[in-house]
Amino acid sequence: MRERLFKVLALLVAPFLWVSLAFADYYPNLVKTPSLVIKRGFSKQALECIQCHAKETPGIVLQWKQSKMSHAGVSCYDCHVVPKSYPSAIQCPGIKGTNVYISPLVSPKTCGKCHPKEVEQFSKSGHARLASRPVVDVPKLKKLQFYFEGGEFAGVPKGDAKTTAPRETGCIKCHGGKIVLGPDKRPISGWPGGIGTRYPDGGVGSCVACHYRHTFSIEQARKPETCGRCHLGPDHPDIEIYYESKHGQLYLAHGKEWRWNSAPDAWEPGDYEAPTCAVCHMSGIGDLSTTHNISERLYWDLMHKKGTLVRGVNTPKDQPERGYGPRGRKLMKRVCLNCHSRLQTDAFFKNLDNAVKLYDYYYTKVNAMLQDLKKRGLLKKDPWSDGFQELYYYFWHHAGRRARQGSAMDGPDYAHWHGFFQLFQIYKDMEAIYKWRITHGKIEEPSTVMPTAPE
Amino acid sequence: MKTLWGFIIGFVVCGICFFLIASEVYYSNTPRSCMSCHEMRVFYNTWKLSAHGLAEKGAVRAKCVDCHLPHTSLSGYLLAKARAGLHDYLAHFSGKMNTPEKWLDYVKQREMRETVKPIAFDSGCRQCHKVLIGNGIPLKAIKAHKAYLLGETKKTCVSCHRSVGHGDIVSTFTELTRKQNKGG
Incomplete structure (x- = not known):
């Protein structure tokens, strides 16, 4: 009797359970205001996208409605609707059976319109x-x-x-x-x-x-933490260097009070007390106009192995995107001169140039040792189980960049402790291994290098 | 006397030639003339359905030559017309573009490349679309049109307004190629 009762109950409950599960699947994003009714400024089709997605993906629509895009009348339709022949053209359930196709991917070609x-x-x-x-x-x-x-x-x-x-x-x-x-x-x-x-x-x-969807906020793109998503860590600790710099210290102390949304080219000292990454590398400041070419104001290439790589002068000719060296230095100095004297500006770059040249001195010798061992067959085929080659990697890819980039952006701890201090030690270790291999005519066993990177 | 007759005959011959050429120029300005080559039939049909053709919105119709020839000066127009005419004539008889597959490759390539030689000229568009910022132009177009008018970009009208002439032409040729391969 009891068993039968259970069966009947189960049969009664099952459809409700099924419906609720189906709905749970259908409405994965549950926020408090799942509907949005707009009656002006957009075409009928555009409004259909907005209203459906206010239910389906409310988070996205909530971001969009606070953006400058929505104020300017740009909606889902303008960036996501594509011709049928577009490589990633698909139809979401809302437009199945119509002639409208959308692409979830939006390429810079679309933004460029x-x-x-x-x-x-x-x-x-x-x-x-x-x-x-x-x-x-x-x-x-x-x-x-x-x-x-x-x-x-x-x-x-x-x-x-x-x-x-x-x-x-x-x-x-x-x-x-x-x-x-x-x-x-x-x-x-x-x-x-x-x-x-x-x-x-x-x-x-x-x-x-950099311009996170779907708010596309200029404030967010101008904040140093946006750059810091990628420009961080042991191999290019740029956000850490910035925080350590005087510029970054002022940002940390007063950044909340700065004006972050002035128009492009009109975002000037006064709106901010010290520059962020964007100010020096991109923004319109003084007589310079805004650029989205972040290589434009650079002189040295501080990313690659060799030290004295002047952008556009001795960088690969098939990579014009690396920049325009001497012109870059001129432009960057003009950024500095908005707040600093010429004396201080010139002194700063003189110090940087010396740091780069010192790194290059070390690097040239380290590379000569590597080439010599290679010639004599004293390198392992797998670089990751060869102490000398591992050290070579950390020399240029980690410590070498830290020393140079720390010097370039006023990060003394990175220029010194995480930079040159480590460079000279790695250099000495490499020299010791080099000498041992030359004297003994063989590769030492086991690896002399600790399993993790020297920090 | 002889000179006078020579002058009169020369004048008449020139006049006849002028009218023949003028009538040819006039005739060849019509879509019907362009369509006399079968390669152009697809473009005629897709144009007919597009914003500038016969079917849409009943707005002013733009003929082939209104978009596909430059409208900067009369001599430039006629020179480009002669060059394009000769090119298309030779292409037609050499069979260079005689299958939808060849056209598909061509239009796809144009879609992928950022800077391609224009085959629709801004000077044509601007004959009618004189106002790019202001009344009747959506707010969202201001940013793009401002950059265009200030000469900050090398983009042309059709770089963005791709489907105004012939709709989704890549899709049309994909479909035609599929049909042909199925049939063949």
């Missing part, structure tokens, strides 16, 4: 094609991502989904990768990606890497 100047400047910068170059174009670094970090060397089968984890969760988030579409034209890898993302429509770059 209304912001052509910004996209053109950006495309000429190191933030575009060159940013994703290590992830997409360099075979050696692809091996690092899949074979080493992806665990193939430790037995994870080649092609296993696990091997893609370091690339998808790490590399592409900042560098950007190449978006791969599945047979249903939806992205299966590379999206959402970082600043150098290569889109299926041929667009290169990602505006939302």
Whole structure:
């Protein structure tokens, strides 16, 4: 009797359970105001997108309604509707059966329709094609991502989904990768990606890497923490250097009171008390106009191995995005002169040039040792189990950049303790290994290097 | 006397030639003339359905030559017309673009490349679209049109307004290629 009662109850409850589960699946984003009614300023189709997505993805619509885009009458429709032939054109349930197609991916080509100047400047910068170059174009670094970090060397089968984890969760988030579409034209890898993302429509770059969707707030893009999402950590601690600098200290102390939303080219000292990353590298200040080419105001290339790389002078000719050296120095000095005397400005760059040249002195000798060992067959084929080669990597990629970038942006602790102090020690260790190998004519066993990076 | 007759005959011959050429120029300004090559039929049909064709909104119709020839000066117009005419004539008889597949490759390539040689000229668009900021122009267009008018960008009208002439032309040729491959 009891059993039967249970069965009847179960049968009665089942449909309710099914309906509630179905709805739970259908409305995954539950916020307090799931509906939004707008009656002006947008076409009928645009309003349909807004109103449906106010229910389906309310978070996005809430961001959008506070943005300058919504004030200017730009809605979902303007950026996401594409021709049927667009590589990633699909139809969401709301437009099934119509002639309207949308793409969840929005490439800089789309942004460039209304912001052509910004996209053109950006495309000429190191933030575009060159940013994703290590992830997409360099075979050696692809091996690092899949074979080493992806665990193939430790037995994870080649092609296993696990091997893609370091690339998808790490590399592409900042560098950007190449978006791969599945047979249903939806992205299966590379999206959402970082600043150098290569889109299926041929667009290169990602505006939302800095101008976060769907608020596209100029305040947010101007804050140093936005740059700090990628420019941080042991290999380029730029946000840490900034916080340590006098500029960053003033930002930390008074930044909340600064005016962050003045119009481009009109955001000047007075709106802020000290510059952020954006002020020096991009903003219109004094007689300089705003640029989205972040390479434009740079002289040295402080990212690569060799020390004295003047951008556009002795950087690869097929990479014009690296910048224009001497012109870059001139422009950056003009930024400084808005607040500093010429005396202080010139002294600052003199110190930087000396730091770069000192690093280059060390690097040239370290590289000579490496080349000599290579010639004599005293290097292991796998650099990651060879103490000398590991040290070489940390020398230029970590400590070498810290010393140079710390010097370039007033980060004394990074220029010194995390920089030159470590450089001279790594140098001495490398020299010792070098001498041992030359004397004994063989490679030492086991590795003399500690398993983690020297910090 | 001889000179006078020579002058009169020369004048008459020139006049006849002038009228023949003028009538040819006039005739060849019509979409019907462009469509006399079968390669152009797709473009005629897609134009007819587009914003500038016959079917949409009943606004002013723009003919092929209104967009596809430069309207900067009469001599430039006629020169471009002669060049384009000769090019298309040769292309037609050489069979260079005689399948939808070839057209598909061509239009796709144009879509992907950022800077391509224009085949629709801004000087044509601007004959009618004189006002780019102001009454009747949506607020959201201001940013783009301002950059265009200030010469801050090399983009042309159709860089953004891609489908105004022939709709989604890539999609049309994809469909035609699919049909042809199925049939063949």
